[in-house]
Amino acid sequence: xxxxxxxxxxxxxxxxxxxxxxxxxxxxxxxxxxxxxxxxxxxxxxxxxxxxxxxxxxxxxxxxxxxxxxxxxxxxxxxxxxxxxxxxxxxxxxxxxxxxxxxxxxxxxxxxxxxxxxxxxxxxxxxxxxxxxxxxxxxxxxxxxxxxxxxxxxxxxxxxxxxxxxxxxxxxxxxxxxxxxxxxxxxxxxxxxxxxxxxxxxxxxxxxxxxxxxxxxxxxxxxxxxxxxxxxxxxxxxxxxxxxxxxxxxxxxxxxxxxxxxxxxxxxxxxxxxxxxxxxxxxxxxxxxxxxxxxxxxxxxxxxxxxxxxxxxxxxxxxxxxxxxxxxxxxxxxxxxxxxxxxxxxxxxxxxxxxxxxxxxxxxxxxxxxxxxxxxxxxxxxxxxxxxxxxxxxxxxxxxxxxxxxxxxxxxxxxxxxxxxxxxxxxxxxxxxxxxxxxxxxxxxxxxxxxxxxxxxxxxxxxxxxxxxxxxxxxxxxxxxxxxxxxxxxxxxxxxxxxxxxxxxxxxxxxxxxxxxxxxxxxxxxxxxxxxxxxxxxxxxxxxxxxxxxxxxxxxxxxxxxxxxxxxxxxxxxxxxxxxxxxxxx
Numbered sequence: 001x002x003x004x005x006x007x008x009x010x011x012x013x014x015x016x017x018x019x020x021x022x023x024x025x026x027x028x029x030x031x032x033x034x035x036x037x038x039x040x041x042x043x044x045x046x047x048x049x050x051x052x053x054x055x056x057x058x059x060x061x062x063x064x065x066x067x068x069x070x071x072x073x074x075x076x077x078x079x080x081x082x083x084x085x086x087x088x089x090x091x092x093x094x095x096x097x098x099x100x101x102x103x104x105x106x107x108x109x110x111x112x113x114x115x116x117x118x119x120x121x122x123x124x125x126x127x128x129x130x131x132x133x134x135x136x137x138x139x140x141x142x143x144x145x146x147x148x149x150x151x152x153x154x155x156x157x158x159x160x161x162x163x164x165x166x167x168x169x170x171x172x173x174x175x176x177x178x179x180x181x182x183x184x185x186x187x188x189x190x191x192x193x194x195x196x197x198x199x200x201x202x203x204x205x206x207x208x209x210x211x212x213x214x215x216x217x218x219x220x221x222x223x224x225x226x227x228x229x230x231x232x233x234x235x236x237x238x239x240x241x242x243x244x245x246x247x248x249x250x251x252x253x254x255x256x257x258x259x260x261x262x263x264x265x266x267x268x269x270x271x272x273x274x275x276x277x278x279x280x281x282x283x284x285x286x287x288x289x290x291x292x293x294x295x296x297x298x299x300x301x302x303x304x305x306x307x308x309x310x311x312x313x314x315x316x317x318x319x320x321x322x323x324x325x326x327x328x329x330x331x332x333x334x335x336x337x338x339x340x341x342x343x344x345x346x347x348x349x350x351x352x353x354x355x356x357x358x359x360x361x362x363x364x365x366x367x368x369x370x371x372x373x374x375x376x377x378x379x380x381x382x383x384x385x386x387x388x389x390x391x392x393x394x395x396x397x398x399x400x401x402x403x404x405x406x407x408x409x410x411x412x413x414x415x416x417x418x419x420x421x422x423x424x425x426x427x428x429x430x431x432x433x434x435x436x437x438x439x440x441x442x443x444x445x446x447x448x449x450x451x452x453x454x455x456x457x458x459x460x461x462x463x464x465x466x467x468x469x470x471x472x473x474x475x476x477x478x479x480x481x482x483x484x485x486x487x488x489x490x491x492x493x494x495x496x497x498x499x500x501x502x503x504x505x506x507x508x509x510x511x512x513x514x515x516x517x518x519x520x521x522x523x524x525x526x527x528x529x530x531x532x533x534x535x536x537x538x539x540x541x542x543x544x545x546x547x548x549x550x551x552x553x554x555x556x557x558x559x560x561x562x563x564x565x566x567x568x569x570x571x572x573x574x575x576x577x578x579x580x581x582x583x584x585x586x
Contacts (some may be wrong), residue, residue, distance in 0.1 A: 009278055017423070019194045020549070021206050021272045022539035022578065023516075025570055027549050028115040031455070033568040035123075040552065041559025041566050047072030050562055051329055053335070054078070055312050056343035058088020059544050060533040062290045063120070063301055063551035064341045069298040071559050076306045076337070078329065080496060087294070088345075089491070089501070090544060092285025093533030094393045096484045101422050101432050101485040102285045103390035106500075107544050108434075109134070109243045109281060113274040116548035117289070121282075124292035132281035133418050135253045138406035144248050145411065157251055163234065164242055165251040167226055170233035172271045172274040177231045178224070184208050187271040203206040207578060209265065214580055215506050218267045219260030222246070248411045255415070258440035262382065262503040266541070275543060283422055286544065311496070315340070315358040315530070323529045325358075332507035339561060342345045342552045343533040343547075346378045346499040352389045362528040374532070377515035381508055381536065387446035389460055392485040393431040396421055397474040404471060413463040415442050430478060435460050447490045454482035502541035509580035512539065516550070520571055522557035 010016070018026045034040045044050075050073045054065045057079035057562060065077045079390035086093075089106030109132045112118055121128060135142075140151040142158065149158040157165055176184045180334025193202035213221050216241035226238035238246075254573055259267060270276055282288065294303040310329035318324035318336045328334045342355060349355040359375050398406045398419045408417040414436040423429030435457070449456045457477070465472035477485035504512060518530045529556040538546030551572050560566060 010274075015195070016115070016278070017191050017195050017274050018113070019192060019199075020539065020545075021194065021202060021269055024199045024202065025547070025549075025572065026115070027552060027570075029118060030118055030552060030568045030570060031119045031227055034067075034070075037567040039559070039567070041070075041071055041564035044073075044562045044564035046069060047562070047564075048074065050074065050338045051076070052339045052558055053325075053337040054341045054343060055327070056088065056345075056534070057271075057294075057307070058343060058345075058534065058546035058547060059090050059290055060088075060535070060537075060551040060554075061341070061343035062087055063116075063548050064295045064533050064555045065303040065306065066293045066296070066298065067555035068341075068558060069303065069547045071302060071555070071564070072299070073338075073558070073562070074306075076308055076335065077303055078308050078310060078312050078327070080309065080311045082214070087287050087290040090286045090290050091489075091499070093390075093487055094285075095432075095487070098392060098430060098478075099190065101392055101430055103387055103388070103432065104285060105433075105487075105489045106491075107286045108132070109279040110286070110544065111275050111277050111279045111362060113277065114545035114548075116552065117544045120289055120293060120548070124289060124296070126282060126284060126289045126292065128280040130278075131283075131421065131424065132279060133406045133420065134279065135407050135409055138419075139404070140407040140409065141405040141468060141471075142249055143410040143412065144245070145406065148467065150405075157253075158198055160245065160247070161238055161251050163238065164246045167232060167234035167236070167238060167242075168246075170235075171225065174233060176225060176233055177229075179229045179231075180213065182208070182212065184212065185518055187268070190272050191274060203577060208510070209268065210578060210580055213264045213268070214514055215507050216264045217261050218256065218264045219243070219247075219505050220506075221264030221268070222260075230467040248285045249409050249506050252310045254409050255411070258438070259384075259503070261440075261505070262384070263506045263508060265509065266503045269539065271574035273540070274452065275540070275545075312353055313342075314354050316354075317358075317361065323527075325529055338529070339558045341533055341551075341558065342530060343554070345383075345497050345499070345534065345550065346381070346502075346532075346536055347383050348496045350378055351498060352496065358530070359528075362530065363526070373511075374514055374518050377511040381502050381511055381515070382505045383536065384440055384501065384503050385443040385447070385490070386500035387436065387443040387488070387490045388434060388438075389436045389446070389457060389488035390486065391433045391435055391457060391475055393433055393474060393476070393479050394478050396427070396429065396431040398471075399427070399429070401470075405468070408464070408467060408471070410467055411424060412467065413442075413445060414438075414460055417464065433475060435464065435475060438568075443490065443492065443500075446488075447493060453486045453488070456488060457482060457486045500542070502536035504516060504541075507581075513576075513578065517576055519550075519553045519557040520576075522561040527561055529561060535557070 048055040054077040091105035093103040124140045142149040226232045248255045314328035318326045326336045406419040414490040418434040461475045533550040533554040535546035537550045540546030
């Protein structure tokens with residue numbers, strides 16, 4: 001869901017990093033090689049004789065199904081969602097009657113370091129631009145403790161943020177020396193190793209961060225680096241007030257406080273992977289790329305052609321000893337498949353299906369009490385909540401009124417507000433205002449509000465009014481139609497989702513490592529014939545790239561399991577070399 005805003009900009013001549021630090025596989029190379037070869041895997045004997053099921057029509061499911069079709073196998077894809085605009089959390093919700101205006105319910109800003117995503121954007125001709133209204137990129141109003149601060153577009157954040165801004169900049173660009181003298185390479189240096197192909201140096205540098213911080217929450221890690229450290233990045237220790245400022249409004253870009261409880265590395269790896277750098281806006285919506293993938297014919301058949309609009313409720317090993325898997329839908333229909341890719345949200349899968357029971361049988365018991373295993377990963381990896389609310393306005397009022405902000409970041413109920421322009425060529429076009437974007441506890445407050453559109457939106461507008469009364473006066477939906485021209489979502493209460501995306505708690509990376517590498521058993525003696533995909537399987541929860549890369553892994557696993565040879569092996573990922581379970585303090 002691209003939950004961190006744009007914080008850095010590279011020069012036009014600086015390419016984005018392609019590999020990701022926890023995996024160290026260049027998926028752009030993988031996809032380019034597959035494009036040349038005609039598929040991720042070659043040499044499958046009689047591929048048309050095999051039938052594969054994909055469960056879930058989010059980004060991972062759609063990409064996996066498309067790449068399977070390119071291998072020549074028959075594909076069914078299951079999902080309860082029948083609407084063409086909804087691809088899991090790549091959910092671009094059009095306003096009824098004004099379909100060119102969108103409410104991006106999930107992912108909404110996209111860094112070029114998402115190499116797999118940008119490969120498909122290019123392949124299917126989906127355009128993007130630099131016009132997402134991130135804080136400081138457009139005129140921004142910051143509101144904290146009852147006081148307002150202005151941040152002019154392209155200028156520096158207000159002086160209130162000088163210390164935390166200097167500290168964060170130093171943390172990401174210079175090596176960090178801890179209180180005990182340990183020196184850790186900067187994200188910028190580690191990124192440089194990856195871009196140069198020096199994976200050995202990158203691996204060693206990242207292992208040092210794992211050893212020192214994998215067991216800490218984000219808030220605790222910041223305290224170790226900036227408060228308890230005599231040599232803090234930026235040269236000045238942070239006070240509790242600085243931690244509060246960073247938690248409330250970040251560096252003026254939006255607060256991180258609701259994420260203080262998640263694991264430190266879950267946030268820190270975003271900087272190493274450049275996920276907060278040069279983020280792009282897709283005017284046709286993120287769903288447009290997955291719709292293009294799903295509707296494109298491969299040898300006369302598309303992913304959509306194999307869509308079965310039913311949930312899977314039961315998974316069993318088929319009788320006969322051939323390793324096939326029988327899936328039973330909520331309609332009571334049972335189908336047997338040679339291989340299965342499970343790309344549905346995992347908490348929902350545990351609650352609504354027998355996935356956990358199947359995996360317990362397929363992989364057997366863990367090697368010892370508390371040992372990380374894929375079943376524990378499904379049940380225990382942390383998923384966060386998120387809420388969004390949108391208004392379709394009669395005009396782009398923020399452009400028509402000089403000095404009016406296009407972005408508001410606050411410590412109030414709304415937290416983050418963004419003004420979106422889907423028709424920049426038409427100054428008289430309609431406006432879209434993301435009036436509130438929240439996570440975790442702040443999302444829980446939203447869930448407690450009324451489920452009635454008008455009541456909820458008016459409460460949020462009331463919140464905006466205490467920040468900027470003039471701005472709030474414009475927050476009235478087109479034709480005062482609250483039913484069709486306001487939209488909100490609470491991902492925690494969405495059927496079949498049970499949350500927005502995965503962000504680990506401290507000490508959960510060993511579980512994630514087991515989860516991510518599950519596909520590597522394909523073709524071996526312990527091949528489960530079922531493979532997992534989705535951003536919650538990846539080290540990039542909340543980003544489309546995590547879904548795409550694990551989809552490529554799973555589709556490759558199917559091909560290898562059926563006797564093929566990968567064109568460029570994703571099985572060489574370096575994540576197996578990291579030791580996520582040893583902590584310096586212990």
